[in-house]
Amino acid sequence: MAHEFDLIRDYFQPLSRVAMDEVGIGDDGAVLNCPPQSQLVVVTDTLVEGVHFPMEALPGDIGWKALAVNLSDLAAMGATPAFFSLALSLPERCNHAAWLNAFAAGLATLAEGYQLPLIGGDTTRSDRLTVTVTAQGWVREGRAVLRQTARPGDKLYVTGTLGDGALGLQAWQNQWDSEAYAVSLAKLNRPEPRVEVGALLGTYASSAIDVSDGLLADVTHLIEASGVGAALDMTAIPLSAAMQQQIDDTPQAWSMPLSGGDDYELCFTLPPERIAAFEQACRPLAIPIRPIGCITAGQTLVLNNRPENLTLHSLGYQHF
Ligand code: ADP
Ligand code: MG
Numbered sequence: 001m002a003h004e005f006d007l008i009r010d011y012f013q014p015l016s017r018v019a020m021d022e023v024g025i026g027d028d029g030a031v032l033n034c035p036p037q038s039q040l041v042v043v044t045d046t047l048v049e050g051v052h053f054p055m056e057a058l059p060g061d062i063g064w065k066a067l068a069v070n071l072s073d074l075a076a077m078g079a080t081p082a083f084f085s086l087a088l089s090l091p092e093r094c095n096h097a098a099w100l101n102a103f104a105a106g107l108a109t110l111a112e113g114y115q116l117p118l119i120g121g122d123t124t125r126s127d128r129l130t131v132t133v134t135a136q137g138w139v140r141e142g143r144a145v146l147r148q149t150a151r152p153g154d155k156l157y158v159t160g161t162l163g164d165g166a167l168g169l170q171a172w173q174n175q176w177d178s179e180a181y182a183v184s185l186a187k188l189n190r191p192e193p194r195v196e197v198g199a200l201l202g203t204y205a206s207s208a209i210d211v212s213d214g215l216l217a218d219v220t221h222l223i224e225a226s227g228v229g230a231a232l233d234m235t236a237i238p239l240s241a242a243m244q245q246q247i248d249d250t251p252q253a254w255s256m257p258l259s260g261g262d263d264y265e266l267c268f269t270l271p272p273e274r275i276a277a278f279e280q281a282c283r284p285l286a287i288p289i290r291p292i293g294c295i296t297a298g299q300t301l302v303l304n305n306r307p308e309n310l311t312l313h314s315l316g317y318q319h320f
Contacts, residue, residue: 011104013026041138044135063131064106068110074195168185208269215263
């Protein structure tokens with residue numbers, strides 16, 4: 001095994017680009033400057049092999065995804081990402097230059113796109129590959145976007161398309177034609193966190209959550225936190241072309257966009273008077289956003305315009 005310090009120097013130190021008067025990798029802790037009138041938002045997510053990604057997943061994809069899922073959480077808080085740290089438990093089979101280079105490159109590709117320095121971490125040996133990223137971001141004071149502040153009458157929006165994470169997993173497990181499912185596989189392996197939309201949420205949104213456990217589960221979290229209900233319009237749920245092909249009005253097919261995991265899209269609420277300004281601010285980003293329903297006073301989740309045989313119950317939702 002490469003010595004721990006050589007490994008950090010060779011693969012992770014190059015990702016640590018902090019300002020002259022800051023301290024990144026190399027001391028006992030990082031020292032970082034905080035912008036004035038800001039609050040720090042901190043998120044952590046762990047990926048475990050065999051649980052969050054298959055044993056055979058490509059190292060570059062694992063590196064990308066470990067950071068992406070954290071940037072998605074920051075975006076859902078309305079925060080702009082600033083830096084991140086990495087706790088790595090590494091089995092012997094990954095401890096060689098090809099694996100480490102590819103892993104660090106996947107991480108670096110996403111990090112460099114947002115100019116995020118890696119500021120530290122920890123490296124241990126383990127039988128099981130486990131990657132924990134902690135990411136920090138900034139919001140303007142008092143502007144963090146929470147789950148608990150949706151109000152009846154707000155419109156519910158999502159970014160991108162839903163269900164592709166689950167469809168990508170099926171395509172991968174069943175070795176379906178990788179070109180036909182390229183979009184879904186890309187979403188599974190290299191999800192694009194909605195950082196730019198997240199940065200707008202503090203100005204316009206009344207609440208937000210990221211869709212990582214499936215739309216119904218995450219909307220449920222949001223409405224329970226807010227003490228409200230929601231009515232979703234099934235015909236408005238955005239689906240990729242590949243997903244659309246799968247939809248045959250059975251609960252099984254609909255379970256992908258409604259309760260599949262790994263989408264990493266944002267779901268947020270907008271008070272009606274802010275919708276026009278938000279949509280205008282979003283336009284230059286070229287990230288699709290779609291209204292899929294509204295917040296109600298009823299404290300229940302309702303699916304409107306649904307196929308006859310599709311109920312929340314048939315999707316495994318007994319809660320309501
Ligand atoms: P300590 O013994 O104080 O915990 P370490 O030997 O764990 O220090 O780490 C030395 C330096 O390398 C620290 O600055 C730490 O933040 C950094 N570091 C360790 N592992 C990683 C990693 N996987 N990614 C980035 N930085 C790391
Ligand atoms: Mg340490």
